[in-house]
Each structure stands twice: as structure tokens, then as C-alpha cells.
Amino acid sequence: MRNIALIKSGDLEPGEVTKVEVDGLPAIAVYNLDGEFFATDDLCTHGDASMAEGFIDDNDIVCPFHGGTFDIRTGEANGSPCLHNLKAYRVLVEDGIVMIRLDE
Numbered sequence: 001m002r003n004i005a006l007i008k009s010g011d012l013e014p015g016e017v018t019k020v021e022v023d024g025l026p027a028i029a030v031y032n033l034d035g036e037f038f039a040t041d042d043l044c045t046h047g048d049a050s051m052a053e054g055f056i057d058d059n060d061i062v063c064p065f066h067g068g069t070f071d072i073r074t075g076e077a078n079g080s081p082c083l084h085n086l087k088a089y090r091v092l093v094e095d096g097i098v099m100i101r102l103d104e
């Protein structure tokens with residue numbers, strides 16, 4: 001297992017999403033839902049859109065291109081036209097740093 005630091009928890013307000021680039025991985029979207037952090041791949045599974053440029057609606061991220069939605073907590077595609085899930089990462093926060101855990 002490997003932990004990868006993404007952002008400081010204080011740098012992302014509740015209700016916000018941001019894109020993080022990590023060497024060797026696809027771009028990652030990091031979300032703050034009411035103080036709880038989540039992370040998914042940033043690239044929409046329907047087209048060339050950045051989820052970080054979409055907006056959060058309850059527990060969903062709404063794609064900025066065609067309005068498809070994904071559950072931020074699981075990556076599940078739950079709104080047309082999206083059919084394929086986003087990869088969702090395991091997230092942990094330690095010492096104010098938001099990290100993802102990769103199984104390797």
C-alpha cells in the first residue's frame with residue numbers, strides 16, 4: 001500500500017472540488033462534502049471534461065459538459081448520459097493532509 005498526499009485539508013472548503021495532478025496517475029478530483037474528503041478520477045467517463053470544473057449537487061458531482069452525474073462518495077455514474085463509473089479512491093486525512101491510499 002502507498003499513501004499519496006494531495007492537498008492540505010484547510011485548502012478546500014466544504015462544497016468545493018479541486019483538481020490535483022500526481023505523477024504517474026490520472027488527474028484526481030478532490031471533494032470536500034461537509035468536512036469529509038473524497039477523491040475520484042478527474043476525467044469524466046463520458047468525454048473530455050474535468051469534474052473539478054463541474055459543480056457539487058448534494059452528494060453528486062455534475063459534469064460541466066453534458067450534465068451527467070456521479071456519486072462523489074463511490075464514483076457511481078447515476079445520471080444520464082454517464083454510464084461508466086469514475087474510479088473512486090480510498091481517502092484518509094492525517095495531520096491536516098488529505099491523502100489517497102493505493103493498493104500496490
Ligand code: FES
Nearest residue numbers: 044047063066068
Ligand atoms: S463529458 Fe461528462 S457528461 Fe459528457
